[in-house]
Amino acid sequence: MLLAVGTFALVAAAVASHGGPAGAAAAGYGFAIVFGALALFASRRPVPALLAAATCVVAYYMLDLTPIGLAVPTAAVLYAAAEQGRVRAAAVVAGTLLAASLVARLGEGDAAEIVLGVDLGAQVALMVAVIALGDAARSRRSLRAELSRQAAAAAEEQRAEAARQVEAERLRIAREVHDTLGHAVSVVTLQSAVAQEALADDAPEDALAALAAIRAASGGAMAELRATLGTLRSSGPRGPVPGLDRLPELLAGVDHGGPPVELHVSGRLDTVPAVVSTTAYRVVQEALTNVLRHAQATRVDVSVRVTEDRLSLDVVDDGRGVAPDRDEGGYGLRGMSERIALLGGTVDVGRAGTGGFRVHADLPLPGSTG
Known part of the structure; x- marks a missing residue:
């Protein structure tokens, strides 16, 4: 609107300043x-505005009206066209008008030094200036739009990253709760059956031992659950995370009243980083939980092998050889696979070669290249 008013005012002022007939x-x-x-x-x-403006300029001078130059009536249109990205069209129209004016004035006998001197230079400078100004305005507008787009993309990426972190933490907590409580509940169920049979057989010592195992399993589960809840509340230090050093304790809880469990260790467990040690512990815990729930096994072998760059473990039972967690949607095996994948390892589950079921996991140790 300001350009339109300014153009009208400048042209009208130029017409009024020269006077002439009323018509x-x-x-x-x-x-x-x-x-x-x-x-x-x-x-x-x-583009249509440029063509119309050029036509009006030619018509204006063909009617032999008061001279107003070329830049004054077309400057606003040239600026607007350049601002809309039509720089080439604006330059072509401006150049055509200048060339036509130059030929016409020289043909009418105007002095070449005047036509080619100050007049032409002033007109060219003004037209080039308004086209350049319009193009600069367009560039600034495009830059602002691009910066806004980048800012919006960055904000969206931050929101997506926050959502990914929340989802990862949710899955981590789900795995912790499943592994901890699932194993504890399985031990409690097993030992409860042992205690019930012991009482029925009038064997109070066996019943007391089973109750002690129940108490130990539930106490351990509560300790780990408190640690998890404490982390969520961000208050107080987090309790120690179980690792391979606690395997004997874990296996003892299964061995008492359940199938005998034998542990085979090769290599130094104290060289295994904490995060790998915890993951391996959880894998063994979940595998033993599935043995208690599904396998109906009479024997379980747990093997842990530590080399310079790898940790591998096997949990093999002699039970029915059916896939565990089938009735639960596979949450335990899924959590096991997620834990190992986060560390770049692999897990393989299936029937053992000698019957029963086998869980095999392979984890790289930090600094390894294989």
């Missing part, structure tokens, strides 16, 4: 209105 002045003011309207129209349809 010519009225026509000049009419063209001033047209040039102002074209400046307003150029922001929506720049």
